[in-house]
Amino acid sequence: MLVLVVRSLILYILVVFVMRIMGKRQIGELQPYELATAIMISELAAIPMQDIGIPLMNGIVPILILLIGQIIISFISLKSNKGRAIICGTPTILIENGRINEQNLRKELYNLNDLLEQLRINNLPNIADVEYAILETSGQLSVIPKSQKRAVTPEDLNIKTKYEGLPVDLIIDGRILSDNIKKTGHDLDWLIGELKKRNIRNVKDVLFASLDTDGKLFCQQKMVERRQK
DSSP: OHHHHHHHHHHHHHHHHHHHHHOSOOGGGOOHHHHHHHHHHHHHHHHHHHOTTSOTHHHHHHHHHHHHHHHHHHHHHHHOHHHHHHHHOOOEEEEETTEEOHHHHHHTTOOHHHHHHHHHHTTOOOGGGEEEEEEOTTSOEEEEEOGGGSOOOTTTTTOOOOOOOOOEEEEETTEEOHHHHHHTTOOHHHHHHHHHHTTOOOGGGEEEEEEOTTSOEEEEEOHHHHHHO
16 A cells, blocks of 8 residues: 555645646646646556556656657747647638638638637627637637727726835735735835734734735735634
8 A cells, every 4th residue: 555655645746747847737737748648647547547557657658758749849849930830730711801711721721619609708799890810820810800999998988097016925724925025115014004904913913915016005815814803
């Protein structure tokens, strides 16, 4: 039993390490060769994990070989446009100027129901409102509405807007992020003082706190502490 536990942990750590090296992508964003590599790695790890009669190296070596192959293919697709086109394919236009390209639909085996569903997800149920719908190499559909159907922006109305950066997290689940406090130009005493203004005496009672670029502090207490009070 102990042998099985150790083998499982080793293979788990190896697979996590390999997937981490492969990059940060969701399953739906993987290229075909990346998805194939991920599936094969999971299968190779499962076999020696289930059968302790199979040498552990019979799973580790193929996984490392696939990782090397993945890195080589990724490097080729990164450095060569032609290589990327061969390995990953090229985007396909399914809708152009409000008209469906039937030939490309058949070529990609993409039916109309799926196309209409994706348009509805993108809040464009009317095909006539679509300038371009492009099927990306990852299988996702990029939809570009016609200029008259796009949402109005402040730039369209000649309205000047101020800079909006990302809020800085100061407290997460009762834990103070000291480095982030320093980035805002404040210190711990300032944060404690702001919490006291909100009748919060203990930092551990705070679920989340952040500071936006306007200097406004957002703070939310934990539900348990609220009920106790």
